[in-house]
Amino acid sequence: MRHSDLSKYCYTKLQSKASLLNVGWVDLDAPFLKGVIPAQAIARIESAIPLHLNAMRGVHGCPFCGDRDVYTDIDGKSILLGMSEVWVPSTVSETVYIAPSLLLHYIRAHQYMPPRDFVGALLALPCAPARWNTPGGSYAKLVKRYG
Numbered sequence: 001m002r003h004s005d006l007s008k009y010c011y012t013k014l015q016s017k018a019s020l021l022n023v024g025w026v027d028l029d030a031p032f033l034k035g036v037i038p039a040q041a042i043a044r045i046e047s048a049i050p051l052h053l054n055a056m057r058g059v060h061g062c063p064f065c066g067d068r069d070v071y072t073d074i075d076g077k078s079i080l081l082g083m084s085e086v087w088v089p090s091t092v093s094e095t096v097y098i099a100p101s102l103l104l105h106y107i108r109a110h111q112y113m114p115p116r117d118f119v120g121a122l123l124a125l126p127c128a129p130a131r132w133n134t135p136g137g138s139y140a141k142l143v144k145r146y147g
């Protein structure tokens with residue numbers, strides 16, 4: 001399912017004082033920018049995936065390579081992508097970017113280039129997701145309520 005990058009998140013009924021914005025909800029019907037993002041940004045995505053935020057029962061496969069079950073290795077563990085989300089807070093505004101966990105696969109296997117603001121938000125975050133938050137605390141509240 002496709003949602004334009006930086007459009008208002010509407011996949012589930014999450015509610016927050018923060019702006020919830022889509023990132024990485026790509027599909028076959030629309031081209032996306034390709035490029036390379038810094039390894040540190042990818043490391044932040046990897047650190048968020050094991051949180052399995054907003055986990056679903058169903059699993060989405062990759063529409064581009066047709067793999068139904070896409071796994072990734074993070075810290076020696078094999079983790080199934082496509083059944084949860086990655087939430088990334090801005091450290092400068094009440095904004096939370098919401099991406100499918102397949103984002104990591106889209107970046108690595110298909111060179112998907114996320115929006116610059118999203119990459120900037122990733123690079124501004126500390127290593128540990130437990131320390132991630134927006135300036136007003138909306139991210140921590142969102143994780144506590146829906147995570």
Ligand SMILES: [Zn+2]
Binds near residue numbers: 064065067109110
């Ligand atoms: Zn793929």
